[in-house]
Amino acid sequence: MSFRWLVGKAGAALLTLIFVLVFNFFLFRVMGDPTAQLARLPRATPQEIVQLRHAYGLDKPLLGQFVDYVGDTARLDLGISQRTRRPVWSEIGDALPWTLLLIGTGTLLATIVGTWLGIVAATRRGSRTDDGLLGFSLFTYAAPEYWIGLILILILAVALPIFPAGLQVTPGKEFSSWFAHAADVAEHLVLPAIALTLVLLGQYFVIMRSSMVDVLTEDFITVKRATGLPWHRVVRRHAVPNALLPLVTLSAIQFGYVMGGLITIETIFSWPGLGLLEFDAINSKDFPVLQGAFLVFAVAVITLNLLADVLYFFLDPRVQTA
């Protein structure tokens, strides 16, 4: 029974992936042909445009392009970037570490701070602290990513020039040591990481708060308190571990949302990760890079969702018996 459940989930994930693959191909081609702009440069003769379309594989019929695309993707060959003539995997490989650094830092901070604030608010339910934290987190949750990014830049880079407003490292600077380089990257990471943290924080806060409120009204908490345990120990040892369960899935499910926000945040802060790669590829209509990066996004989101389902399966016995 449980094995069938797992196979069902994996099958659904695979179907979603296939749908994304097909959808991506046609979606991006709606944007038009990257060589169309060339037609306006008198330097580009019609023969040159024909050559370029051939080099890009755009002279084939759409169905032929699609068959090539499916075959190549099945062999994990994402093709060559139309702009840089480099393999798409290399482009993704260059950008991925920066994205992982940003997402990792942002998610970690959001989880820690969001959870902690959720606990604080739940234990003070109805107080001014609770109202204030709830208002703050809903505000950051609702505010658009670009707005948060720009406000951070305005405050912490323009009005108070404490942090760099963009890029991942001071351009052209030569570093005497690995540590100096890392420190420079860390300095550049602060604003985009805070922006991502603020974007993600709200959801962690809200989930943790409501989960904690539920747990704190359970009978076993009253029993624990009746035994004379200090309040903070009841919260820390008994309430928090029970309330953490929904966060496991939230971290995974929220990954899709993170990816969406990432394109905006990386573009605003000129952070050279997958989001900016995607943004540039959209602007230059570089289909192979667009498809490749979106595929990576999709695989990541689908895998994490599947992982969340599996984790929940083991963590919560009710799912197994359902």
Place this chain on the structure above:
Amino acid sequence: MRARTIIATLVALLALTGQAQAQAKKVLKIGWAQDPQTLSPFIDYDEEDFRVWAINYDLLVNFSADNLGPTPGFAQSWDLSPDKKTVTFHMIKGAKWSDGQPITSADVKWSLDVLGGNGALFTGYTDNVTSVTTPDADTVIVKTKKPDARIVGGLFIYMLPKHVWGKQPVKSLTTTYKPQIPMVGSGPYVVTEFKRNRIIRMQPNRYFRGPKPKFDEIDWIKYGSGDAVNRALTLGEIDVNAEVSPAAFERLGRTKGIKTVKAASPSFTELAFNLCSKQHCPDAKFNPAVQDRTVRQAIGYAVDRDRINEISNRNTSFTGHGILPNYYKDFYAVPATDYPYDPEKAKQMLDAAGWKPGDGGVRQKGDEKLSFNLYVRSESQDNIQDARLVKEMAKAVGIDFKVQVVSTDKLTELTTQKVDGKMAPDFDTFIWGWGGDPYDPSTLLQLVTTSQIGGSSDSFYSNPEYDRLFDQQAGEFDIDKRKPIVKQMIEITQRDLPYLVLTVDPVLQAYRTDRLSGVQLSCPKPTGDLYCEQVSYAPWATLGPPTVAAAKTADEGGGSGLVIVLIAVGVIVVALGVFIVLRRRRREREAIEV
């Protein structure tokens, strides 16, 4: 004793740091929101590439920073045969590539033959060339089918080192080959590092034959968006913004310490009319009234081009005066027929031609109505705004434009579609733009020649007299004789109006006045731009770092962010620790009391 040692070490370290700062490289940082693809002239076609190539490479005959006219490049001088079909170039003597190899006529021949024959955007220049020969290392002879003035002053093909590029098969050059770094060149700086999406580093070419460049390095830094580049300039993270948007231009100009530059470019935005004849386009679809010259002229008077520049382009463009932008200093003159804004005159002309106001104020003559579709690309907000303004202005004289916003692809299709092998354009009017070459006006003038119908002509204008003059000027090497012919051609196009040129696109740049000295706006002087955008390396002879005092001010601040954040984090952690400990003690006391 130990304390004294520590203090001595700290003092020594500080002294070393100070020294390092004093010897810091003089680096110019230029920001942009888009960077080149591969930097290979065989593959790339973006303007960002041309910015870098213009510094890294020479042409056979360079563009003068004064007036963009011919000036020595790899050729020191040149002779023209009496029939004007053979040009003999005499090479500069003793010049070397940045790797120390000698520059010879073989490099020129290879570049003209191979790059001129296969480069993504360079083959158009050699279509008239029949042979390139090199009788010796110092001479290059170029023969053409017919006299072609572009051979001197318009042969926009970069000179590449044969000993580097020539090792590669052409197939590889046109598909996957990427230039070796450092990019061996002949300009004042050569590319020494290229990290796509991040940075292009250029350093002085020690074999450069001209004046020693003043910067130790030029860094082209890629940002995520134009806004990010503007911010970086305002905050002093970069020294120059290579491409300011019209929306940010005025604001940057008002910022202390930043100066903006607005120069004309060889590009324009035009309102184009479908003038295709039955002979060339038997299946074309359009409202025949668009081919009534009086109607087009009336539109010319009805449209206030200054206002279009003011509103759509925030006054950052230049008002258009015919199909040759004011950038072409040697050839440009305001045409005699210039269509100043005069709606009353437009009405009178239409009245006199029998176009009387009909339903809804739209003029008509018999069954024909002055109601035209006006296509515009969804990708260009400025063009969409242009179209709205044209519609509003034309309505005042009884001409109706129906603005249709379509994709670039769709508009390309409408203007280039064919039926039975013949052009069959399906539009009345559209707004789009064209860009020309740095000096030679032929690329723009040929857009309205008959020979380009089926090629780059999108107005499908055909006039034998204009075609004859075009051929005549294209073969005329003497600028004094060529200029009146070009003037005559402009007058014809202004009379017949295949295009109503609305605005001339600008080059918009901004730089920090405390980071750059020796600014002389060039290409052409004195109305050009900061560093001869995409055209010449000449300005780098004077562009240099600031004086010591200005540099000191510029270097202050910055770099302390991490220290501040570490201190702040430390303070917060300590405060939190104290808070938690105090609270826990209090709670424990409360628990015992319970």
